[in-house]
């Protein structure tokens with residue numbers, strides 16, 4: 001998979017991709033992540049990528065031209081399955097959207113900033129809009145990193161234990177059971193006996209029970 005992320009603040013995206021699972025996925029060649037700074041695509045002399053809003057009002061608006069030039073340059077190189085604008089009013093990100101996106105070859109994620117992008121970008125240049133929740137962030141960079149993380153960890157070979165993503169919450173319409181590690185007792189707080197019993201069938205039953213209980217308590221809608 002290849003992910004091209006377009007932003008006017010590339011530094012905001014450096015760290016999420018340079019550690020842990022997302023870094024390993026790139027090192028293993030399972031995903032290519034390219035961050036594109038919009039600035040070089042600006043044609044004005046100060047290389048700005050935003051301007052005042054027509055009609056007035058507070059906040060700058062990201063201009064269409066640098067975005068169009070950047071997307072066109074990428075599209076000239078390869079075909080994209082989707083060109084996604086990160087937007088608070090887009091489709092709400094879910095595990096099923098992450099699953100869907102993980103099957104794609106090439107994706108562009110466009111990050112807005114300030115008041116957002118010129119509406120004509122949304123009308124003519126992008127194919128899909130995704131939100132990470134009903135709240136407003138300063139920019140699309142953190143949202144794009146969230147989408148990228150949720151998708152990349154699903155790519156075959158990214159997680160060491162292949163079954164690990166499948167046993168996570170939401171994957172099978174269930175919340176994951178609680179997990180424990182050493183020590184078996186801390187401050188008098190004990191790990192459930194069954195997990196130390198070595199009895200695999202009982203452990204599996206316990207996990208299943210806990211998973212159901214959690215799902216009913218926390219996300220009853222998932223089972224309906």
Ligand code: SAH
Pocket residue numbers: 085086087088089110111112113114115116117130131132133134135136137138139140141143
């Ligand atoms: N004026 C816009 C908000 C702009 S926030 C409005 O009221 O809807 C600036 C940028 O941050 C957006 O262009 C978008 O790319 C990103 N952003 C903010 N909140 C987001 C969210 N919940 N999900 C995805 N992207 C978001």
